[in-house]
Amino acid sequence: xxxxxxxxxxxxxxxxxxxxxxxxxxxxxxxxxxxxxxxxxxxxxxxxxxxxxxxxxxxxxxxxxxxxxxxxxxxxxxxxxxxxxxxxxxxxxxxxxxxxxxxxxxxxxxxxxxxxxxxxxxxxxxxxxxxxxxxxxxxxxxxxxxxxxxxxxxxxxxxxxxxxxxxxxxxxxxxxxxxxxxxxxxxxxxxxxxxxxxxxxxxxxxxxxxxxxxxxxxxxxxxxxxxxxxxxxxxxxxxxxxxxxxxxxxxxxxxxxxxxxxxxxxxxxxxxxxxxxxxxxxxxxxxxxxxxxxxxxxxxxxxxxxxxxxxxxxxxxxxxxxxxxxxxxxxxxxxxxxxxxxxxxxxxxxxxxxxxxxxxxxxxxxxxxxxxxxxxxxxxxxxxxxxxxxxxxxxxxxxxxxxxxxxxxxxxxxxxxxxxxxxxxxxxxxxxxxxxxxxxxxxxxxxxxxxxxxxxxxxxxxxxxxxxxxxxxxxxxxxxxxxxxxxxxxxxxxxxxxxxxxxxxxxxxxxxxxxxxxxxxxxxxxxxxxxxxxxxxxxxxxxxxxxxxxxxxxxxxxxxxxxxxxxxxxxxxxxxxxxxxxxxxxxxxxxxxxxxxxxxxxxxxxxxxxxxxxxxxxxxxxxxxxxxxxxxxxxxxxxxxxxxxxxxxxxxxxxxxxxxxxxxxxxxxxxxxxxxxxxxxxxxxxxxxxxxxxxxxxxxxxxxxxxxxxxxxxxxxxxxxxxxxxxxxxxxxxxxxxxxxxxxxxxxxxxxxxxxxxxxxxxxxxxxxxxxxxxxxxxxxxxxxxxxxxxxxxxxxxxxxxxxxxxxxxxxxxxxxxxxxxxxxxxxxxxxxxxxxxxxxxxxxxxxxxxxxxxxxxxxxxxxxxxxxxxxxxxxxxxxxxxxxxxxxxxxxxxxxxxxxxxxxxxxxxxxxxxxxxxxxxxxxxxxxxxxxxxxxxxxxxxxxxx
Numbered sequence: 001x002x003x004x005x006x007x008x009x010x011x012x013x014x015x016x017x018x019x020x021x022x023x024x025x026x027x028x029x030x031x032x033x034x035x036x037x038x039x040x041x042x043x044x045x046x047x048x049x050x051x052x053x054x055x056x057x058x059x060x061x062x063x064x065x066x067x068x069x070x071x072x073x074x075x076x077x078x079x080x081x082x083x084x085x086x087x088x089x090x091x092x093x094x095x096x097x098x099x100x101x102x103x104x105x106x107x108x109x110x111x112x113x114x115x116x117x118x119x120x121x122x123x124x125x126x127x128x129x130x131x132x133x134x135x136x137x138x139x140x141x142x143x144x145x146x147x148x149x150x151x152x153x154x155x156x157x158x159x160x161x162x163x164x165x166x167x168x169x170x171x172x173x174x175x176x177x178x179x180x181x182x183x184x185x186x187x188x189x190x191x192x193x194x195x196x197x198x199x200x201x202x203x204x205x206x207x208x209x210x211x212x213x214x215x216x217x218x219x220x221x222x223x224x225x226x227x228x229x230x231x232x233x234x235x236x237x238x239x240x241x242x243x244x245x246x247x248x249x250x251x252x253x254x255x256x257x258x259x260x261x262x263x264x265x266x267x268x269x270x271x272x273x274x275x276x277x278x279x280x281x282x283x284x285x286x287x288x289x290x291x292x293x294x295x296x297x298x299x300x301x302x303x304x305x306x307x308x309x310x311x312x313x314x315x316x317x318x319x320x321x322x323x324x325x326x327x328x329x330x331x332x333x334x335x336x337x338x339x340x341x342x343x344x345x346x347x348x349x350x351x352x353x354x355x356x357x358x359x360x361x362x363x364x365x366x367x368x369x370x371x372x373x374x375x376x377x378x379x380x381x382x383x384x385x386x387x388x389x390x391x392x393x394x395x396x397x398x399x400x401x402x403x404x405x406x407x408x409x410x411x412x413x414x415x416x417x418x419x420x421x422x423x424x425x426x427x428x429x430x431x432x433x434x435x436x437x438x439x440x441x442x443x444x445x446x447x448x449x450x451x452x453x454x455x456x457x458x459x460x461x462x463x464x465x466x467x468x469x470x471x472x473x474x475x476x477x478x479x480x481x482x483x484x485x486x487x488x489x490x491x492x493x494x495x496x497x498x499x500x501x502x503x504x505x506x507x508x509x510x511x512x513x514x515x516x517x518x519x520x521x522x523x524x525x526x527x528x529x530x531x532x533x534x535x536x537x538x539x540x541x542x543x544x545x546x547x548x549x550x551x552x553x554x555x556x557x558x559x560x561x562x563x564x565x566x567x568x569x570x571x572x573x574x575x576x577x578x579x580x581x582x583x584x585x586x587x588x589x590x591x592x593x594x595x596x597x598x599x600x601x602x603x604x605x606x607x608x609x610x611x612x613x614x615x616x617x618x619x620x621x622x623x624x625x626x627x628x629x630x631x632x633x634x635x636x637x638x639x640x641x642x643x644x645x646x647x648x649x650x651x652x653x654x655x656x657x658x659x660x661x662x663x664x665x666x667x668x669x670x671x672x673x674x675x676x677x678x679x680x681x682x683x684x685x686x687x688x689x690x691x692x693x694x695x696x697x698x699x700x701x702x703x704x705x706x707x708x709x710x711x712x713x714x715x716x717x718x719x720x721x722x723x724x725x726x727x728x729x730x731x732x733x734x735x736x737x738x739x740x741x742x743x744x745x746x747x748x749x750x751x752x753x754x755x756x757x758x759x760x761x762x763x764x765x766x767x768x769x770x771x772x773x774x775x776x777x778x779x780x781x782x783x784x785x786x787x788x789x790x791x792x793x794x795x796x797x798x799x800x801x802x803x804x805x806x807x808x809x810x811x812x813x814x815x816x817x818x819x820x821x822x823x824x825x826x827x828x829x830x831x832x833x834x835x836x837x838x839x840x841x842x843x844x845x846x847x848x849x850x851x852x853x854x855x856x857x858x859x860x861x862x863x864x865x866x867x868x869x870x871x872x873x874x875x876x877x878x879x880x881x882x883x884x885x886x887x888x889x890x891x892x893x894x895x896x897x898x899x900x901x902x903x904x905x906x907x908x909x910x911x912x913x914x915x916x917x918x919x920x921x922x923x924x925x926x927x928x929x930x931x932x933x934x935x936x937x938x939x940x941x942x943x944x945x946x947x
Contacts, residue, residue, distance in 0.1 A: 037738075037740050037743060038674045038737055038738050038739055039706070039739075039740050039741060042410075042414070044680075045684065045699060046410065046411060046416060046419075048683040049683065050419050052683065053420075056397070057424070058399055059403065059404060060396040060399075061396050061397075061400050061403050061446075061696075062386075062684065062694055063392035063394040063396070063398075064109055064392060064462060064693070065108075065388065065389055065390030065391055065392050066108055066110050066391075066461075067095065067106060067132050067133075067139065068110060068126065068131070068458070069351055069385060069393035069394075070091065070095065070135070070390040070391045071135035071136070071138055071139045072351045072354075072355035072385075072391065072393060073351065073355075073382050073385060074086075074091065074143070074391075075138075075142065075355060076354060076355060076378065076382060077382070078142045079362045080367075080370070080375040081375075082375065082376075082379045083142070083143075085379060090389070091390065094390040095139050095145075095390070096145075096148055096149070097389075098136065099136075104157065105129065105154075106132060106136040107129075107132075108132060109461045109472060109474065110124075110132055110461060111127075111129050111132050112471035112472040112473075113465055113472045113474075114132075114171065114172075115470070115471045116465075116469055116471050116472050117181075118468060119179060119180070119241075119242060120181070121466060121467070121542050121545070122466040123243065124246075124459045125244060125245045125246050125459075126188055126245075127458075127459075128171025128189055129172040129173075130170070130192065131171065133154070133157065134158070134193065134195070134196040135192075137149070137196050137200065138192075141199050146199075155200050157173070159197075161173055161174060161189070161193060162210065163183065163185045164210075164213065166184075166185040166217055167185070167210075167213035167216055167217030169185055169186075169189040169190045169193040169194075170182065170189060171189050180239070181239070181241070181242055184238070184242050184244065185217065185238075187218065187221060187234065187235075187236045187254050187257035187258050187261070188245065188253075188254075188257050190214065190257065190261055191256075191257035191260055194214065194264055194265075195260075195261075204265075214265075215265065215267050215270055218234070218262060219271055220238070221234045221235045221236070221237075221238065221254075222234050222271055223235060223279075228279075228282040229282070229294075230250060231278060231282075232250075232272065232274075232275030232276045232277070232278045232279030233276070234254045234259075235250050236249050236253075236254035236257070237249075247293065248294045248295050248296055249294070250294070251293055251294035252280075252283055252291060252293055252294065252308055252311070253293070253303075253356075255276065255279070255311065256307050256360075259271070259315070260363075263314065268314060268315070276311075276315055277312070277316070277317040277319070280311065280315070280317050280320075281317070281319050283308060284308065284312075284320055288328075289321060289324035289327070289328045290302075290325065290343075291304040291307070291308030291325075292304060293342075298342050298345075299341075299342055300353065300457060301342045301344075302329065302339040302340065302341070302342060302343075302357060303339070303352070303353050303360075305325055306329060306358075306359075306361055306364075307356060307360045308320070309322060309360065309364055310360035313364050326366060326369050329361075329369070333374075334347070334349065336349075336377065336380075336381035336384070337374060337377025337378050337380070338381045339353045349395055349397075350393055350394060350395065350456065350457050350458050351391070351392070351393040351394070351395070352457050352458050353457070354381075358378075388679065392460070394458065394460040398446050399428075399446060400445060400446050400447075400462065401432065401443055401444065401445050401483045401486055401487055402445070402486055402696040402697060403697075404429070405486035405489060405697075405700070406696055406698075406699050406700035407699065408425070408490045409490075409703070414707070417493060417494070422495070425490075425494060426491065426494055426499065426500075428447040429487050429491060429500075430500055430503075431447075432444045432483075432487065433487075433500075433504060434479075436533075437535070439511070439515060439533055440479075440512050440532060440534070441508055441509055441512045442479055442480075442481070442483060442509065443483040443484050443486075443487040444479070444483065445462070445476055445477065445478045445479070446463060446478075461474050462476060463476065464477075464478065467545065469545070469602060473604050475550065477531045477532070479531060479532035480532055480554070481516070481551055481554040481555040481557075482551065484513065484558050485557050485558045488561060488562070489561075497565070506565070506566060507566065509562065510558075510566065510568075513533075513555050513558045514575065515533055515576070516530045516531075516532060517529050517530075517555070517576045517580075517581070518543065518544075518547055519576065519580065520543075523544060525584070526584065527577060527580030527581040527582075527583055527584040528547050528551075528552040528581065528584055529547070529551055529555035530543055530546045530547050530551065531546045531547070548600070548602055549615065550612070552581070552619075553615040553618070553619060556571070556581075556622055556623070557618075557622075559571055572623065578623065581623070582623060582627075585598075585620070585625075585627060586627060589628075591629070592632075594635050595632050595633075595635050595636040595639065596628060596629050597612075597636050598613045598615070598616040600612045606640050606648065607642075607647045607648050609640075610637070610640065610648060610655070613633065613636070614651050614654050614655050614658070616628065617633070617655060617658055621658070630659045630661060634656075634663065637652045637655060637656065637661070640652075641665075643666060643670060644673065644689040644690075645687065645688045646673060646674075646685065646687060646688070646698055646702065647687060647695070647698075647701070649670055649673070649705075650701040650702075652665075653709070653736065667712070667734055667736055667739075670736045671734065671737065671738070673689060674702060674737060677691070677698075679691075684698065684699060685698040686698075705735070705736050705737045706735065706737040706738050709735035709737065710735060711733060711735050711741065711797075712734055713731070713732075713789075713797070713799065714731070714734075715729070715799070716728075716731075717729045717771075719804060720803075720805075720806065721803055721804070721805060721806070722806055722807055722833035723773055723779055723780055723805040723806065723807050723832050723833065723893070724774060724775035724807075724830075725772075725773060725832065725834065726772050727770070727772075727803060728770055729767075729768065729769045729770070729787075730766055730767070730768050731766060731767040732765070732766040732767075733745065733767075733789060741789060741791065742791045744791050745789060745790070745791060746789070746790040747767040747790075748787075749771055749785055749786070750785055750788055751783060751786070752784070753778050753779055753783050753784065754774075754779070754785065757769055773803070773805060773833075775830070775832055775837070775839060777841060777893055779805055780893040781804060781805055781806070782802050782803065782804055782805065783805060784800070785800075785803075786800055786801065787801055807830050807832050807893065808830070808831035809829075809830060809831070809889075809891055810828065810829050810830075811827060811829075811889065811900065812826075813887065813901065815887075815903060820876055820877040821877070822874065822875045822877065822885065822905075823873075824846060824872070824874070824875075824885075824887060825870070825871070825872055826844050826870075826872075826887065826889065826900065827868050827870050828842065828844075828869050828871070828891065829868045829869065830893075835867070837867050838864040839869065839893075840892075841893075842890065842892045843859070843860075843862070843889075843890040843892070844862065844887070844888065844889045844890070844900075845860060845888050845890075845897075846859075846885055846886065847885070847886040847888065848875060848883065848884075848885055849883065849884035849885075849886070850879055850882065850883055850884075851881050852882075858873050860872055860873040871889075879907065880906075880907045880908075881906060882904065882905075882906045883904065883905050883907070885903050886899060886901075886902050887900040887901050887902075887903075888900060
């Protein structure tokens, strides 16, 4: 439940002082006068995802951009003569930003993954350090920006990857001490190295020996095994233990790399032409007019057809129907105007498919089969691969489970679940459920968009990052407990978990999670959980690479969730070895005299440390263990909070929430960060203020804090005010994320005395209003009212307030006695916020006493003269005795009449006797008149009336 915390300012507000706890520079604050409010940003993003899904029938997932994907896209733009439609400067800057001065070559996430690879476990093709640097150089060449790099250094780096013993290029600088897999020269590395060197070098004159060796290396890879699936084709490498293209070899792509490399040297004639044509004839499917990629039927046959056509023209293969092949390509484009992976895997496409088709059509001089409209559709389709700063090679159609969860949770927080297509989303999640064997089951890390397709040609780092993890921060595998927990929560929010349970055994899923606990006692990770339940043949060493603390956390969360849902008892009874898990937790807690945090082996940065510390706290609570010192963790947060990183803020907030640490977050800095990281183009948020990365969970983090953090209501107005004046109200409503409650917020001042006044929303999202307090007796001494917040017509909160009103009473009087007649003149005015003014509700009266007995009350007549009220009366003393006169003024506001003065006389005396009851002495002026005594008394006084 969201609490509402009120604070009021009754004087002018001064600049906010930053708490010493926060250690923040105010330089980080940006001007927000011309920006949308954060609540409007969130609403616009949610609306944007509804529109996005309505248009596409999926939520567009932005994948991490890569130098490979950017090269593929830029090549297509150039080939179709459409470079002018993109921002070439921004793309060039993205490429140049990946250059690492320490290594002196380009590094993106895929280089980091390559450096973490273990060839004995997993290999991801076409993403070596060499290839990625070639992609960067080739992209800069397309952009005509090669002058922005040191080309000599790049030439030297590429040649450093040459293995003179093999005659080909490996994926990184050659070192004889490298593992065998890393030392293997491959045709794909060799092709990109030679192609890039051909651009960077003036000529090859100094490298005749290397050229001869490369030619020999390529020729040696042409297969001689007398079987159709082998004979005449080219292997990609000479290492039988390495599947360097992750597809059966030989194949048409490895043959492409061989022939195209030789074409650069004008040495195609060195290969066995008849044999390669025989291999092409084997791949060519005359009945269907396409080429197979390899022996694997139906795999990537669109790209294979374009490549096969190009290579057949080069080698003079006349056994093909060129026209029919081109018609096959034209007729098999998808709705976006590009190509799916193959005829077997429609509705699944990667950027490499269209890149390889366009490249071969261009190189075979067949781009003319594409009309101008075709070219426009193709370049428009590349938007599916656009990824904030560059291009990814994975389509945005492949929505991550994590991102779908973030969207569903966010819509739930904003009570908008009904806006989603619940049935369709359920089907997508349900289809992502897998069973690898009788024991291992779970949910894929993505929402599969094609029931027939579950494999890749290129491997996005978000799903495929198995390795040492010394460089790469991505740890989300295609199978993980995180996917399971988020899928289950999504199904629950969509009211579909019971439907899912009807067709799937949740106890099997629970057991799969429970059995993934790693119980190898000799391992440092003893007691944790693998990311999923892997096959039994995985070695202990390989299993250890599947273990991260985050995976263990989500395993525990999944076990807790399913045990509660299935009513199976306490989680402590479910975990195979609870003691082992707790022991691991205790061993990895770092405690100093003042701080405490959790130190997992994978703490790349402070954000991971904060996240894992939160996981520790939550797991301790789930397991019923007391493992932490809250005050030491509080100190750790205060020392490490960073208002330039939303993940940092979120986990600081979550720790503060779960431990009730009462940390005063700097709302101004946090709110400003939300504006800084907002990307209208991506309809999402960047992770940090430097716009380096978009994370799938950020939308949920921001929505969670926006909806769960206590609202602070700051009210500025005058608590004490003169009646008949204006009170200026300034109301701000905010929390750690929101500087207003909602784009539909309405703030009103509601009062039985003054009515309802709508406050106007300002550019800074505060609410401003002028409350006029009329001169009316009902408005003195207090005006009561409410400050009320509505979202549309829905009341959110009401706060009672009161305003003390006051005024000053200015009056003067004249009293005269002529003979036995008394004349009284009283002039008075109210001093209000309007100034000096008369008031029609005033009354004045005179009490007359004889010998201390009240005999009469005489009302004074009243007239209004501009800003004064004038009261007059006269009285003839008809009886003998001592007279006392008391003059009263009822000003119409005060609850009791004001006694103005008291004076005494008697019937026969010629003087007024006035006791010293007034605050200042009377002036008595004696003026002689025939037959009478004229006594003149004057007094003027201001009386302040405070409510």
